[in-house]
Amino acid sequence: MNTVPSAFVYDVPPKDKLQTFWTRTKYYVPVLQWLPQYDMRLLLGDVIAGLTLSCLLIPQGLSYATALCKLPAVHGLYAIAFPATTYAFFGTSRQLSMGPEATLSMLVGSAIAQTMHSDASELNPLALASLMTLFVGLFTFLLGLFRLGFLDSLMSRALLRGFITAVAIVVMVQQSITLLGLVERSEEAGINEASSTIDRAIFVAGNFHHAHSLTTIVSGIACGFLLGFRLLKHRFPNSARLQITPEVLLVVVLATWLTSIFRWEGLQILGDVQSGGVPWPSIPSMPKAKHVKDVAFMSALISILGFVESIVISKTYSSKHNYSVSPNRELIAMGVANIMGGLFQGIPAFGSV
Numbered sequence: 466m467n468t469v470p471s472a473f474v475y476d477v478p479p480k481d482k483l484q485t486f487w488t489r490t491k492y493y494v495p496v497l498q499w500l501p502q503y504d505m506r507l508l509l510g511d512v513i514a515g516l517t518l519s520c521l522l523i524p525q526g527l528s529y530a531t532a533l534c535k536l537p538a539v540h541g542l543y544a545i546a547f548p549a550t551t552y553a554f555f556g557t558s559r560q561l562s563m564g565p566e567a568t569l570s571m572l573v574g575s576a577i578a579q580t581m582h583s584d585a586s587e588l589n590p591l592a593l594a595s596l597m598t599l600f601v602g603l604f605t606f607l608l609g610l611f612r613l614g615f616l617d618s619l620m621s622r623a624l625l626r627g628f629i630t631a632v633a634i635v636v637m638v639q640q641s642i643t644l645l646g647l648v649e650r651s652e653e654a655g656i657n658e659a660s661s662t663i664d665r666a667i668f669v670a671g672n673f674h675h676a677h678s679l680t681t682i683v684s685g686i687a688c689g690f691l692l693g694f695r696l697l698k699h700r701f702p703n704s705a706r707l708q709i710t711p712e713v714l715l716v717v718v719l720a721t722w723l724t725s726i727f728r729w730e731g732l733q734i735l736g737d738v739q740s741g742g743v744p745w746p747s748i749p750s751m752p753k754a755k756h757v758k759d760v761a762f763m764s765a766l767i768s769i770l771g772f773v774e775s776i777v778i779s780k781t782y783s784s785k786h787n788y789s790v791s792p793n794r795e796l797i798a799m800g801v802a803n804i805m806g807g808l809f810q811g812i813p814a815f816g817s818v
Contacts, residue, residue: 520711544811578658599807600764606800614792646677771815
């Protein structure tokens with residue numbers, strides 16, 4: 466007696482299931498789409514673009530970590546390397562660069578200062594920063610998972626510009642103490658990380674005559690050079706050589722070279738960047754519940770602001786170069802990038818102009 470083999474009814478054939486899985490994988494991991502079709506004739510231009518961008522991001526990462534977040538400089542580099550590499554796999558924008566951003570770095574530094582001011586004995590600033598970055602990544606990833614990419618259209622551009630302008634003023638007042646060489650005098654006067662912008666402005670105005678001459682001159686020349694170069698780039702937008710000139714790197718290299726030659730006394734320098742090599746990925750230690758709440762709130766704010774600023778830039782350049790970006794996929798990409806940054810002791814990273 467012949468037996469009839471059992472039959473299975475498939476809603477979708479196995480081959481179609483595999484194709485569906487592969488299609489969805491390529492949707493959320495765009496590198497699987499563009500890498501097989503990459504034109505090797507573009508490689509040289511991409512290498513030059515990457516080197517130029519590195520020349521801008523490395524000095525910025527070092528300065529944001531030390532000046533705004535009050536962390537060792539190397540963690541600014543971690544915030545460039547790991548998020549940028551991750552975004553290359555998951556991101557949909559061809560022009561967006563991932564790295565520390567001034568506005569968000571200042572929020573991180575402010576949150577760390579306030580938390581440390583309330584309970585400094587049991588807290589580690591680096592652990593707080595890494596935990597904040599991890600939370601930022603998780604919040605951003607969940608926003609993408611629940612398809613909330615439309616948030617960028619709900620936030621007023623005027624509100625965003627106003628916020629960024631206000632942060633720029635706060636950063637200018639905060640950094641003026643360092644640029645004028647008044648750090649030690651400010652500590653003696655009781656100015657600390659928890660001090661308000663008004664307190665700092667009053668201190669600078671009252672102690673301007675005590676400014677360190679050499680520090681003030683070097684700071685003024687450096688700022689003037691950077692602003693002048695920015696004006697030249699705006700005035701001559703069609704000059705390719707001028708546009709790719711890394712003025713930030715020029716300032717850093719020239720200042721470092723002149724300092725090593727003349728051995729300027731009294732001029733504070735970065736010094737050695739202490740690093741034990743690439744850190745192993747690890748989950749930051751959790752503080753007390755009351756501090757976790759504060760860190761989570763600031764992380765959510767950073768996540769929304771970072772995404773809105775980044776997606777505005779992404780959409781601007783995608784329209785200019787005739788391709789499309791998906792806000793939801795961008796949220797996923799930025800979320801994964803910041804999760805990686807948090808695991809590797811970095812600070813939050815998003816796109817910046």
